[in-house]
Each structure stands twice: as C-alpha cells, then as structure tokens.
Amino acid sequence: MKKLLAALLLVVPTLAIGDENVRIFERADLTFMEQRKPPGDSEHGWKEVVLPHNWHRHLPRGRTLQAWYRLQHVIEEPSLRPQGIYFAWLPMRDLTVYVNGEKIWRHSDQYAFGVTRSAILVSVPDGLLRKGENVIHMQAVGNATWFHGIPRIHVGDALSLSSKAGVRSLLQGQMINIVAAAFGAIGLLSLWLWFRGGRDPVLFWYAISGISLLVATALWHLTLWREDAGALRLALIFLRYNGYMMPLLILHMRLAQIKIPWLEVLLWAALVAAVASIGTVSAWQSPAWIGWGILFGALPLVLTIPLLRSHELRRQPAVILLVVADFVAALMNLPARALRFGWIALARPLLLFSV
Secondary structure (H helix, E strand, O other): OOHHHHHHHHHHHHHHHHOOOOEOOOOOOOEEEOOOOOOOOOOOOOOOEOOOOOOHHHHOOOOEEEEEEEEEEEEOOOOOOOOEEEEEEOOOOOEEEEEEEEEEEEEEHHHOOOOEEEEEEEEOOOOOOOEHHHHHEEHHHHOOOOOOOOEEEEEEEEEHHHHHHHHHHHHHOOOOHHHHHHHHHHHHHHHHHHHOOOOOHHHHHHHHHHHHHEEEEEEHHHOOOOOOHHHHHHHHHHHHHHHHHHHHHHHHHHHHOOOHHHHHHHHHHHHHHHHHHOOOOOOOHHHHHHHHHHHHHHHHHHHHHHHOOOOHHHHHHHHHHHHHHHHHHHHHHHHHHHHOOOHHHOOOOOOOOOO
C-alpha cells in the first residue's frame, strides 16, 4: 500500500505540471466535407470548435460520419528534438493525420479498424514542422453505434509527450485490466474457500462474479485484432462492464436472504437479451446499449438498499466489499453514459474507464 501511494504521489505532479516545449490545443477548425485529401483553407465550411469535441452530437443531417479537424501551429524556431502529436484517447473508428499536407499516420494502419485506444503518440518526421505557420489536418471517421469525438491535442517535444502517454496508459488504458485481474484473483480465492469451507453460497457467488469479469475481459482482448468482430466486440465490451453484474445481483439477494427463483431466471434472461440485441447490427443497437446499461447500472443500487437498511448486515465485511464493488461498477458504467450524451469531456482522466 505504501508503494502504491508513493507511485500516485509521483504521478499526480506529472499530470498537473505543464511543459513549455508542448502546446495544448483547446480549439480547432471543423468541417464535414467528404474527401480523401485535406480540404483547402479557401474552401467553405470550416468553423471553430472547442476541444474536446464530441462531434456525433453536432453531425448535420444527411452527412456521413467523417469529419475533418484543422490546427494552425505556429513555430518561432524549429526544435532539433524529435516532435510528436499526442491524443489522450481516440474513441472513433479511424483517424488519419496530415502535417503540412503530408500523411504521417493512420489509426487503422496500427490497430484493428474501430478499436478505441488510449495514449496515442504520433511521431512527426524530422524537418516536416518548419518555422512559421504549420497546418495539421486530421480526418476522423466516427462509429455509427457508439459515441465518437476527439480530445485536446498536444503537439511538441516527443520525449515529454512520451512520458505523458506512459502515465495515461498506466492509469486509464491499463486500469480495466488491473481491475479485471484483481476481481479475478478475488474470485479464484473465493472459489478455493468455497471448496474448502462447506459450500457457502455467498463465497460461491463472489467467485462467479470475479471470474466472470476476468473471462469477459480476456475474451474481449481476443477480438481486438479481428476487423470482422465489430458487433461481437461490442457485445463483449458490454459483458466486460455488465456481464459480471448478474452474479453480483444474485450475491446481493443471497446476502439479504431474498429467495425469489423466478426473479433470478428473469435476470439471466435479461442478460441474454441484452447481449443478443447489442451484438446484432441494427438501428436498435445503440439504444439497446444505453437502455440495458442504465438498467444493469441501477439494479445493484436498488438491491443494495435492503443490505444497508439492516444494521447487522451493513457491518459485515462481505457487505462492505459488495458496496465497494457497486461503486466500482458505477464508475465503469456512468462515464460511458455521460460521454454518450456529452456531459463530460473526453480528455478527463477517467481512471476506471477505457473502451
């Protein structure tokens, strides 16, 4: 624990302190022109937007999911050090980056098409950024079944940006894996104690909850590099966030001594229906994600009420651990809803959220 606190004390200053060799763009120009090459400055349609920008909320009627962003980067004296462009997060299907008209990077050339990544650092070839005005164009392709947008953009010293990307990747990009591994370890330990301790039903459902989160996360990772697994990947993402909720809900009922067999069957049927509707490409895919997510996010809070109302139950370690699990589940689900509706910024350090 002391080592973890010491690491966090080192990380927080890194996130807070700026770098004079890095420029943070909080505004950009936007257009929805459909073309493969960067639109010219004289062409109409550019408008200034504030970053981060959730452009799925501002998409004109009849337009595709393609947008162009433009940055005007003025350099007084070119640096001899390597330069880079840093994106804290890219929730979109694809992004192509141009510097002064030259293509330098494409998201789908590095990762499977449609995979959201955190802490992306794009290297700028030496000599491409020159003294005076430089223009950076970004061709972004959105996702029809998911929110999409672009964060604040950092341009400057590649070494400084690499350090920032490493911290971001650790805290956000890897947090879901750390949480899954921790819950999986708790689940395996609970299963071992269940075998050794007389088949306690509470331990059994703790085991199922933790192991199910670990398995869902592992299955999701297996689909990352398959471009034909779009709908399947979306269903597995839902399972990663909500699949383990089902044994968690039954654990609530066991601790509160609520025995309603038909309700348990209904909950499992709801999970199957949710995965089927989200894993099927249709016009209802996005509403299904939102609706089922809200339902599975609310149910643990509802079933927590009888546990907290009992003076005897709320003092038990098992109940305290379960309430902590509910809090973690809320942190993993609420950012997705808030981002979908544009209530929070894309560039905030959401430690427990990464799609």
